[in-house]
Amino acid sequence: MIDSSIVVTEENTAEVRPDEVITQSRALKDEGFRFITMSSAELEDSVCVLYHFDKDLELRNLKVYVPKGSKISSVASVYSCAFLVENEIKEHFGVEFDGIPLDFQGMLYSDEEVQKTPFCIIGIKRA
Amino acid sequence: MARTVLPFGPQHPVLPEPLHLTLSIEDEIVKEAIPKLGYVHRGLEKLAEIRDHNQMIYIVERVCGICSCMHALCYCQGIETLMGLEVPERARYLRTIWAEMHRIHSHLLWLGLFADAFGFESLFMQFWRIRERIMDLQEETAGNRVILSVNQVGGVRRDISDEAAKWILDTIKIVEKEILQLKSTMLDDTTVKLRTVGKGVLTREKAYELGAAGPTLRGSGVAQDMRQTGYAAYSELDFAPVVESDGDCYARTAVRFKEALQSIDLLRQCFAKIPRGELSVKPKGLPTGEVVSRVEQPRGECLYYLRGSGKKFLERVRIRTPTFANIPPLLEMLPGCDLADVPVLILTIDPCISCTER
Numbered sequence A: 001m002i003d004s005s006i007v008v009t010e011e012n013t014a015e016v017r018p019d020e021v022i023t024q025s026r027a028l029k030d031e032g033f034r035f036i037t038m039s040s041a042e043l044e045d046s047v048c049v050l051y052h053f054d055k056d057l058e059l060r061n062l063k064v065y066v067p068k069g070s071k072i073s074s075v076a077s078v079y080s081c082a083f084l085v086e087n088e089i090k091e092h093f094g095v096e097f098d099g100i101p102l103d104f105q106g107m108l109y110s111d112e113e114v115q116k117t118p119f120c121i122i123g124i125k126r127a
Numbered sequence B: 001m002a003r004t005v006l007p008f009g010p011q012h013p014v015l016p017e018p019l020h021l022t023l024s025i026e027d028e029i030v031k032e033a034i035p036k037l038g039y040v041h042r043g044l045e046k047l048a049e050i051r052d053h054n055q056m057i058y059i060v061e062r063v064c065g066i067c068s069c070m071h072a073l074c075y076c077q078g079i080e081t082l083m084g085l086e087v088p089e090r091a092r093y094l095r096t097i098w099a100e101m102h103r104i105h106s107h108l109l110w111l112g113l114f115a116d117a118f119g120f121e122s123l124f125m126q127f128w129r130i131r132e133r134i135m136d137l138q139e140e141t142a143g144n145r146v147i148l149s150v151n152q153v154g155g156v157r158r159d160i161s162d163e164a165a166k167w168i169l170d171t172i173k174i175v176e177k178e179i180l181q182l183k184s185t186m187l188d189d190t191t192v193k194l195r196t197v198g199k200g201v202l203t204r205e206k207a208y209e210l211g212a213a214g215p216t217l218r219g220s221g222v223a224q225d226m227r228q229t230g231y232a233a234y235s236e237l238d239f240a241p242v243v244e245s246d247g248d249c250y251a252r253t254a255v256r257f258k259e260a261l262q263s264i265d266l267l268r269q270c271f272a273k274i275p276r277g278e279l280s281v282k283p284k285g286l287p288t289g290e291v292v293s294r295v296e297q298p299r300g301e302c303l304y305y306l307r308g309s310g311k312k313f314l315e316r317v318r319i320r321t322p323t324f325a326n327i328p329p330l331l332e333m334l335p336g337c338d339l340a341d342v343p344v345l346i347l348t349i350d351p352c353i354s355c356t357e358r
Helices: A018-030 A080-093 B045-049 B055-061 B068-083 B089-117 B121-142 B162-181 B183-188 B190-196 B204-209 B249-273 B322-333 B339-348 B353-357
Strands: A005-007 A013-016 A034-042 A046-055 A058-067 A071-073 A096-098 B004-008 B020-026 B029-036 B288-297 B300-309 B316-320
Touching (some): A013 A018, A034 B316, A034 B322, A058 B288, B020 B339, B055 B316, B068 B089, B068 B288, B089 B162, B162 B183, B162 B249, B190 B339
Antiparallel strands (some): A034 A046
16 A cells, blocks of 8 residues: 655655756656655755656655755746746745746745745845 | 727725736637735745744644645644654644644635626535534634644644534535535536636646646546555545546636545545544654655645745745646636636635735
8 A cells, every 4th residue: 555644764855966866867768757756955055946756656766956046947947847846946035947938036925125035044035 | 909908906896815917809709817925925934944843734734724734734744744743643644634624614615706707606605514514623623713733743733523523424424415506506507607618728738847736737648646645544435536527617617616525435445444542642852854744735736835944943834735836827727718717716726825925
């Protein structure tokens, strides 16, 4: 029986480098995995980004540590639906995604005058 | 012919919640749709930094009123996994009972709104009249019509007495009969079919590739339902996903209609099998580690990513709701449709913008 609530471990999560995300995502897509979403959490010097995939209810994750202020390639080139959550992570955590097809420029949810990256201290408050 | 740019929303008669779409139109045919969110963004995930993991239950319950109970269920499930808690069997059945009542009320709400979207007001009122019976059940068993607040870490906070169980079974028998009375209108009426059959077709391949969830996915022929994982008491119940293959608005409507009836059957199974026993276990310690918890809300798969480090506040509460997943498929359905069909197509994914934006 596949569990609906799964602890993130090495069994279901592969840690990859930022430059490996596209190739690893493409490999999962070729295996038949669908894209669920991405999660992120602020760490001291980086943002931990988790990509969640699913095939026949089996959950698989990719974990990437993105140094604060650096860029990572958008997986929308592999899974086009990823653009929405990448915009959210960009707005909340300040992670820059190279090649998002529809970029809301950090204003998916909030207006220009609102403080950026509320989840990450790297954000700069607009005057 | 030059394109016209038309704003749709955030305020629109068919939209229950604010969503803005910028539609590019030629000859009243939609060529492109660009969404704009943010009208009900409340920053609820950020609150996890200043609310402990028990207080967060009250926050996640208020992400959405229509699937409130299942947000709490998904969250509690994740915390219980991190803390290694075994929820008592009776509590698992009670969670299932309230979840399925929630599913019935949500689908009836949507069926009514959908009928209203194509101008069938009397059908809208009929579905909402039936829904009031379910709201009464929720109020009687949980104390609230909308935010049930029955889930807690370790189990549930309330019980359902034998008398209440009998009343529920009698009521859902009436509800089932009344829903079936509307079946021929909702699924066989020529005017309804003219507005739904062949509209907003999402192929099976596209639905899977774009990460669609719930009836939007199952209406395109993909038999995936998180209840198949057997969380709560679903492993003890006879259950199979409701699937249609045409991928149009009609197929998605049929899926929700049949799921409402299926939920009534699941409730009967629960009450036939529910054992006596404890309602919850007492948690010890604080959540540590990372967990991904998923449940099937009425709109589809809901995912919670929780990260704790053994401290009072969780490091991260990340919520991915089914409507968020269904927006890219919606943007795939809209190009090529008539302007008059836009409200129908938007409603066909059962949008819950409160869930989407949190």
